[in-house]
Amino acid sequence: MLSQLKRLSLEVDGRYASDAELQFMSDYVKSFNLRLQTYQKLQELESKLIEQTYTKMRSLDPTLFMQGKDDFSNKWKMDTTRTFRYVAIALLINDPDTLRERLLLWFQTILHAFGMERAADVTYQILQEVVKQDLTPPQASLVCPILELTRRSLGGVSA
Template sequence: MLTQLSRLALDADGRYATAEELQFLKDYLQTADQRARAYKTVRDNEAFLLEDLHSQVKNSDGSSLFKGTKDVSNFFKRDQKHILRVASAAMLFNDLDFLREGLLLWHRTIIKAFGVERPAQVACQVWPNVMGKYLPTDEYKLMSPVVGLIRAILG
Protein backbone atom coordinates (compact mmCIF):
# COMPACT_ATOMS: atom_id res chain seq x y z
CA MET A 1 0.00 0.00 0.00
CA LEU A 2 2.81 2.43 0.78
CA THR A 3 4.32 1.87 -2.65
CA GLN A 4 0.90 2.32 -4.22
CA LEU A 5 0.30 5.52 -2.25
CA SER A 6 3.65 6.90 -3.39
CA ARG A 7 2.86 5.97 -6.97
CA LEU A 8 -0.59 7.57 -6.70
CA ALA A 9 0.92 10.77 -5.27
CA LEU A 10 3.17 11.03 -8.31
CA ASP A 11 0.53 10.02 -10.86
CA ALA A 12 -2.15 12.33 -9.48
CA ASP A 13 0.15 15.29 -8.89
CA GLY A 14 -1.84 18.47 -9.51
CA ARG A 15 -5.17 16.70 -9.95
CA TYR A 16 -7.68 14.62 -8.00
CA ALA A 17 -7.29 10.85 -8.09
CA THR A 18 -9.92 8.91 -9.99
CA ALA A 19 -12.19 6.34 -8.39
CA GLU A 20 -10.21 3.58 -10.11
CA GLU A 21 -6.96 4.97 -8.74
CA LEU A 22 -8.42 4.98 -5.21
CA GLN A 23 -9.81 1.43 -5.38
CA PHE A 24 -6.68 -0.12 -3.82
CA LEU A 25 -7.21 2.11 -0.79
CA LYS A 26 -10.84 1.02 -0.38
CA ASP A 27 -9.79 -2.63 -0.71
CA TYR A 28 -7.06 -2.17 1.86
CA LEU A 29 -9.37 -0.49 4.37
CA GLN A 30 -11.75 -3.45 4.16
CA THR A 31 -8.98 -5.78 5.41
CA ALA A 32 -7.10 -3.38 7.71
CA ASP A 33 -8.46 -4.89 10.95
CA GLN A 34 -7.66 -8.45 9.82
CA ARG A 35 -4.20 -7.38 8.76
CA ALA A 36 -3.55 -5.77 12.13
CA ARG A 37 -4.72 -8.96 13.90
CA ALA A 38 -2.50 -11.14 11.71
CA TYR A 39 0.46 -8.84 12.33
CA LYS A 40 -0.15 -8.98 16.08
CA THR A 41 -0.45 -12.78 15.97
CA VAL A 42 2.88 -13.10 14.18
CA ARG A 43 4.54 -10.55 16.43
CA ASP A 44 3.28 -12.21 19.61
CA ASN A 45 4.28 -15.68 18.41
CA GLU A 46 7.56 -14.79 16.71
CA ALA A 47 9.76 -16.92 18.97
CA PHE A 48 7.47 -19.95 18.59
CA LEU A 49 7.18 -19.52 14.82
CA LEU A 50 10.92 -19.27 14.38
CA GLU A 51 11.69 -22.19 16.68
CA ASP A 52 9.08 -24.31 14.89
CA LEU A 53 10.55 -23.31 11.52
CA HIS A 54 14.07 -24.17 12.65
CA SER A 55 12.89 -27.51 14.05
CA GLN A 56 11.06 -28.45 10.88
CA VAL A 57 14.01 -27.46 8.68
CA LYS A 58 16.35 -29.45 10.92
CA ASN A 59 14.04 -32.49 10.81
CA SER A 60 13.47 -32.18 7.07
CA ASP A 61 17.09 -31.65 6.04
CA GLY A 62 19.40 -31.15 8.99
CA SER A 63 22.47 -31.18 6.79
CA SER A 64 21.24 -27.99 5.11
CA LEU A 65 22.07 -26.13 8.33
CA PHE A 66 25.76 -26.96 7.86
CA LYS A 67 28.20 -25.46 5.42
CA GLY A 68 30.93 -28.07 5.46
CA THR A 69 31.46 -28.70 9.15
CA LYS A 70 30.28 -25.25 10.23
CA ASP A 71 26.83 -25.03 11.81
CA VAL A 72 25.03 -22.09 10.21
CA SER A 73 21.91 -22.37 12.39
CA ASN A 74 22.51 -19.04 14.11
CA PHE A 75 22.80 -17.25 10.76
CA PHE A 76 19.71 -19.09 9.53
CA LYS A 77 17.70 -18.07 12.59
CA ARG A 78 18.83 -14.44 12.31
CA ASP A 79 17.95 -14.29 8.63
CA GLN A 80 14.57 -15.95 9.09
CA LYS A 81 13.71 -13.53 11.92
CA HIS A 82 14.50 -10.62 9.64
CA ILE A 83 12.47 -12.11 6.81
CA LEU A 84 9.52 -12.78 9.14
CA ARG A 85 9.53 -9.20 10.42
CA VAL A 86 9.72 -7.60 6.99
CA ALA A 87 7.18 -10.10 5.61
CA SER A 88 4.76 -9.25 8.41
CA ALA A 89 5.12 -5.54 7.67
CA ALA A 90 4.57 -6.22 3.97
CA MET A 91 1.37 -8.10 4.82
CA LEU A 92 0.23 -5.35 7.20
CA PHE A 93 0.65 -2.67 4.54
CA ASN A 94 -0.30 -4.97 1.64
CA ASP A 95 2.94 -4.06 -0.08
CA LEU A 96 4.62 -7.00 -1.79
CA ASP A 97 6.84 -4.64 -3.80
CA PHE A 98 8.38 -3.45 -0.54
CA LEU A 99 9.16 -7.04 0.44
CA ARG A 100 10.47 -8.05 -3.00
CA GLU A 101 12.62 -5.02 -3.64
CA GLY A 102 13.50 -4.09 -0.09
CA LEU A 103 14.64 -7.48 1.15
CA LEU A 104 14.12 -10.63 -0.87
CA LEU A 105 16.13 -9.80 -3.99
CA TRP A 106 19.00 -8.56 -1.85
CA HIS A 107 18.78 -11.58 0.45
CA ARG A 108 18.80 -13.97 -2.52
CA THR A 109 22.05 -12.38 -3.71
CA ILE A 110 23.61 -12.72 -0.26
CA ILE A 111 22.68 -16.38 0.26
CA LYS A 112 24.00 -17.23 -3.19
CA ALA A 113 27.24 -15.37 -2.52
CA PHE A 114 27.75 -17.31 0.71
CA GLY A 115 26.57 -20.60 -0.77
CA VAL A 116 23.77 -21.14 1.75
CA GLU A 117 20.81 -21.48 -0.59
CA ARG A 118 19.76 -24.89 0.71
CA PRO A 119 18.54 -23.79 4.18
CA ALA A 120 16.50 -21.02 2.55
CA GLN A 121 14.99 -23.49 0.07
CA VAL A 122 14.02 -25.91 2.83
CA ALA A 123 12.60 -23.06 4.90
CA CYS A 124 10.49 -22.00 1.92
CA GLN A 125 8.94 -25.47 1.81
CA VAL A 126 8.19 -25.33 5.53
CA TRP A 127 6.91 -21.73 5.86
CA PRO A 128 3.31 -22.48 4.79
CA ASN A 129 2.95 -25.24 7.40
CA VAL A 130 4.41 -23.11 10.17
CA MET A 131 2.30 -20.04 9.34
CA GLY A 132 -0.80 -22.20 9.02
CA LYS A 133 -0.27 -23.49 12.55
CA TYR A 134 -0.20 -20.07 14.16
CA LEU A 135 -2.56 -18.00 12.04
CA PRO A 136 -6.31 -18.50 11.85
CA THR A 137 -7.59 -19.14 8.32
CA ASP A 138 -8.70 -15.55 7.62
CA GLU A 139 -5.33 -14.20 8.75
CA TYR A 140 -3.41 -16.89 6.88
CA LYS A 141 -5.17 -15.85 3.67
CA LEU A 142 -3.63 -12.40 4.05
CA MET A 143 -0.17 -13.82 4.75
CA SER A 144 -0.35 -16.42 1.99
CA PRO A 145 0.68 -14.08 -0.88
CA VAL A 146 3.66 -12.97 1.21
CA VAL A 147 4.72 -16.56 1.86
CA GLY A 148 4.21 -17.30 -1.83
CA LEU A 149 6.50 -14.43 -2.81
CA ILE A 150 9.16 -15.59 -0.36
CA ARG A 151 8.95 -19.09 -1.83
CA ALA A 152 9.12 -17.79 -5.40
CA ILE A 153 12.23 -15.70 -4.80
CA LEU A 154 14.15 -17.73 -2.23
CA GLY A 155 12.83 -21.22 -2.87
Protein backbone atom coordinates in the same frame (compact mmCIF):
# COMPACT_ATOMS: atom_id res chain seq x y z
CA MET B 1 0.13 0.28 0.37
CA LEU B 2 3.07 2.66 0.78
CA SER B 3 4.46 1.90 -2.65
CA GLN B 4 0.95 2.04 -4.13
CA LEU B 5 0.47 5.48 -2.59
CA LYS B 6 3.83 6.64 -3.94
CA ARG B 7 2.97 5.35 -7.39
CA LEU B 8 -0.44 7.01 -7.25
CA SER B 9 0.99 10.34 -6.24
CA LEU B 10 3.35 10.28 -9.21
CA GLU B 11 0.81 9.07 -11.73
CA VAL B 12 -1.90 11.58 -10.88
CA ASP B 13 0.44 14.55 -10.71
CA GLY B 14 -1.54 17.59 -11.82
CA ARG B 15 -4.82 15.72 -12.18
CA TYR B 16 -7.28 13.70 -10.13
CA ALA B 17 -7.27 9.97 -9.60
CA SER B 18 -10.16 7.96 -10.98
CA ASP B 19 -12.24 5.71 -8.76
CA ALA B 20 -10.45 2.70 -10.21
CA GLU B 21 -7.11 4.19 -9.23
CA LEU B 22 -8.39 4.77 -5.71
CA GLN B 23 -9.84 1.31 -5.23
CA PHE B 24 -6.76 -0.08 -3.46
CA MET B 25 -7.27 2.43 -0.66
CA SER B 26 -10.81 1.26 0.08
CA ASP B 27 -9.64 -2.33 -0.13
CA TYR B 28 -6.95 -1.65 2.41
CA VAL B 29 -9.36 -0.05 4.85
CA LYS B 30 -11.66 -3.07 4.61
CA SER B 31 -8.79 -5.43 5.36
CA PHE B 32 -7.15 -3.33 8.05
CA ASN B 33 -8.56 -4.93 11.16
CA LEU B 34 -7.65 -8.39 9.93
CA ARG B 35 -4.15 -7.17 9.09
CA LEU B 36 -3.67 -5.59 12.50
CA GLN B 37 -4.91 -8.74 14.19
CA THR B 38 -2.63 -10.94 12.10
CA TYR B 39 0.36 -8.68 12.68
CA GLN B 40 -0.06 -8.89 16.42
CA LYS B 41 -0.52 -12.65 16.23
CA LEU B 42 2.71 -13.00 14.26
CA GLN B 43 4.52 -10.91 16.84
CA GLU B 44 3.18 -13.11 19.61
CA LEU B 45 4.02 -16.38 17.86
CA GLU B 46 7.30 -15.40 16.23
CA SER B 47 9.73 -17.50 18.22
CA LYS B 48 7.38 -20.49 18.30
CA LEU B 49 6.87 -20.45 14.54
CA ILE B 50 10.57 -20.11 13.80
CA GLU B 51 11.48 -22.80 16.29
CA GLN B 52 8.91 -25.14 14.77
CA THR B 53 10.28 -24.44 11.32
CA TYR B 54 13.80 -25.13 12.50
CA THR B 55 12.82 -28.44 14.08
CA LYS B 56 10.96 -29.58 10.98
CA MET B 57 13.83 -28.63 8.72
CA ARG B 58 16.37 -30.38 10.92
CA SER B 59 14.37 -33.57 10.90
CA LEU B 60 13.85 -33.29 7.15
CA ASP B 61 17.51 -32.73 6.30
CA PRO B 62 20.09 -31.57 8.86
CA THR B 63 22.57 -30.80 6.08
CA LEU B 64 20.40 -27.82 5.17
CA PHE B 65 22.12 -25.94 7.96
CA MET B 66 25.61 -27.09 7.10
CA GLN B 67 28.19 -25.56 4.87
CA GLY B 68 31.13 -27.88 4.85
CA LYS B 69 31.79 -28.47 8.49
CA ASP B 70 30.17 -25.24 9.65
CA ASP B 71 26.75 -25.22 11.22
CA PHE B 72 25.05 -21.93 10.53
CA SER B 73 21.87 -22.63 12.50
CA ASN B 74 22.35 -19.45 14.52
CA LYS B 75 22.86 -17.34 11.41
CA TRP B 76 19.77 -18.99 9.95
CA LYS B 77 17.72 -18.08 13.02
CA MET B 78 18.86 -14.46 12.89
CA ASP B 79 18.22 -14.09 9.18
CA THR B 80 14.87 -15.84 9.33
CA THR B 81 13.74 -13.71 12.28
CA ARG B 82 14.77 -10.59 10.42
CA THR B 83 12.95 -11.57 7.28
CA PHE B 84 9.91 -12.68 9.26
CA ARG B 85 9.60 -9.22 10.80
CA TYR B 86 9.86 -7.59 7.40
CA VAL B 87 7.12 -9.93 6.19
CA ALA B 88 4.96 -8.91 9.15
CA ILE B 89 5.28 -5.21 8.30
CA ALA B 90 4.60 -5.91 4.64
CA LEU B 91 1.44 -7.67 5.73
CA LEU B 92 0.34 -4.86 8.04
CA ILE B 93 0.53 -2.17 5.38
CA ASN B 94 -0.06 -4.47 2.42
CA ASP B 95 3.23 -3.69 0.75
CA PRO B 96 4.97 -6.72 -0.75
CA ASP B 97 6.57 -4.43 -3.33
CA THR B 98 8.55 -2.55 -0.71
CA LEU B 99 9.51 -5.86 0.92
CA ARG B 100 10.90 -6.92 -2.46
CA GLU B 101 12.69 -3.69 -3.20
CA ARG B 102 14.21 -3.08 0.21
CA LEU B 103 15.03 -6.63 1.31
CA LEU B 104 14.36 -9.56 -0.98
CA LEU B 105 16.16 -8.41 -4.13
CA TRP B 106 19.32 -7.71 -2.20
CA PHE B 107 19.10 -10.61 0.21
CA GLN B 108 18.63 -13.10 -2.62
CA THR B 109 22.01 -12.20 -4.08
CA ILE B 110 23.69 -12.58 -0.71
CA LEU B 111 22.11 -15.99 -0.13
CA HIS B 112 23.17 -16.98 -3.62
CA ALA B 113 26.73 -15.91 -2.87
CA PHE B 114 26.77 -18.22 0.13
CA GLY B 115 24.94 -21.07 -1.60
CA MET B 116 22.03 -20.91 0.82
CA GLU B 117 19.17 -20.74 -1.63
CA ARG B 118 17.97 -24.26 -1.04
CA ALA B 119 17.80 -23.68 2.70
CA ALA B 120 15.79 -20.52 2.06
CA ASP B 121 13.45 -22.34 -0.30
CA VAL B 122 12.70 -24.99 2.31
CA THR B 123 12.49 -22.46 5.15
CA TYR B 124 9.69 -20.42 3.61
CA GLN B 125 7.91 -23.52 2.37
CA ILE B 126 7.78 -24.97 5.86
CA LEU B 127 7.04 -21.62 7.48
CA GLN B 128 3.86 -21.46 5.40
CA GLU B 129 2.80 -24.90 6.65
CA VAL B 130 3.58 -23.99 10.24
CA VAL B 131 1.74 -20.68 10.01
CA LYS B 132 -1.41 -22.38 8.73
CA GLN B 133 -1.52 -24.46 11.91
CA ASP B 134 -1.51 -21.53 14.30
CA LEU B 135 -3.42 -18.83 12.42
CA THR B 136 -7.03 -18.75 11.37
CA PRO B 137 -7.64 -19.33 7.65
CA PRO B 138 -8.33 -15.62 6.95
CA GLN B 139 -5.15 -14.66 8.79
CA ALA B 140 -3.10 -17.31 7.02
CA SER B 141 -4.48 -16.21 3.67
CA LEU B 142 -2.86 -12.82 4.26
CA VAL B 143 0.53 -14.12 5.36
CA CYS B 144 1.11 -17.06 3.07
CA PRO B 145 1.23 -15.17 -0.23
CA ILE B 146 3.94 -12.93 1.22
CA LEU B 147 5.83 -15.95 2.54
CA GLU B 148 5.48 -17.54 -0.89
CA LEU B 149 6.84 -14.38 -2.53
CA THR B 150 9.74 -14.58 -0.09
CA ARG B 151 10.31 -18.24 -0.91
CA ARG B 152 10.34 -17.59 -4.65
CA SER B 153 12.69 -14.62 -4.31
CA LEU B 154 15.16 -16.03 -1.81
CA GLY B 155 14.98 -19.65 -2.90
CA GLY B 156 16.31 -18.80 -6.33
CA VAL B 157 13.07 -19.85 -8.00
CA SER B 158 12.54 -16.52 -9.70
CA ALA B 159 14.92 -13.68 -10.49
